[in-house]
Amino acid sequence: MGDKAGVDPLTEFTSDSSWALPGGPDSVSDTFNYFFDRESAILSEFEWNLQPDHTEEIERFDQLDRTDTRPDLAGTFFSVSESFAGGGGGAASSCVSGSVTSSNPGGSANVLISNPLMSSSSSEDLPEKSTGSGGKPSEIPSKVKKKGQKRIRQPRFAFMTKSEVDHLEDGYRWRKYGQKAVKNSPFPRSYYRCTNSKCTVKKRVERSSEDSTIVITTYEGQHCHHSVGFPRGGFINHEAAFAGQLAPSGFQFHYPGIQLRRQIPPSITQSKQVVVESRTLPEPSPQFPTDDGLLGDIVPPGIRNR
DNA sequence: CGTGTTTGACCGGCGC
């Protein structure tokens, strides 16, 4: 991986599913590996794929948001959502494609995230690699391979978050199943799996080797169930925002705390099916957000005020 | 006792 060779991987991202697989300079998984696994390059990749003026904007927000802190969560969210489909490989989960609309009381922004391409064949009918030790088949493939084809991952979403804690709460319960040292990084990578037995979503959490304050979280797969509850009094962090994307179709989460500071112009997001957002947390306040929104219907107050 | 974490071993992909 990592054979950039001057090729912009994101130019392969189009609204047409034909880009997915195979063909092109790299497969989708390669692109994602390239894009997400090289954490040290992520920011620069963003910048690389953005107009220079946008890059400056992001950097500016980055600086500004360093002062916007909370004990455990702080600063800017750089998030990337990718419309992602396995094309012929059928990488998409069989759960659902969905969307999440996030709005704040100030009405400053709506964040609409969708995966229009996530609709191909179920991953369940794809062969899983032989499991490691022993014979117990792992539930649902996280990577699938056919003969002569590169392995295909389920849809993945990566986030960069400035945070002091590695594992950010997102309303779902996770079980850690592994930790590995990462080459060229002093920080280990942790592997988590959703504790819901029917859910195959995984996520990886690691710190940027370049900026230890940045946590890189990568989701893989889609939740087949609702979250168990939102932490921190209704505030939902970036993970939850994207975890919500994995919710059943038509289900909408309401995130009163999220304030969209800027969004890449549609000309970029539409052509490449990439959304890069820089979001900030709400004002640090002793009070939890009062906007119950949908949370009032979903999450018991006791949980929200944890 | 149930649930979650730690950690070494194992396996497969991939580059050389």
Add this chain to the structure above:
DNA sequence: GCGCCGGTCAAACACG
């Protein structure tokens, strides 16, 4: 073919 590396497994352990 070999070695490196990422990802996963599962036994042991910790904790409430």
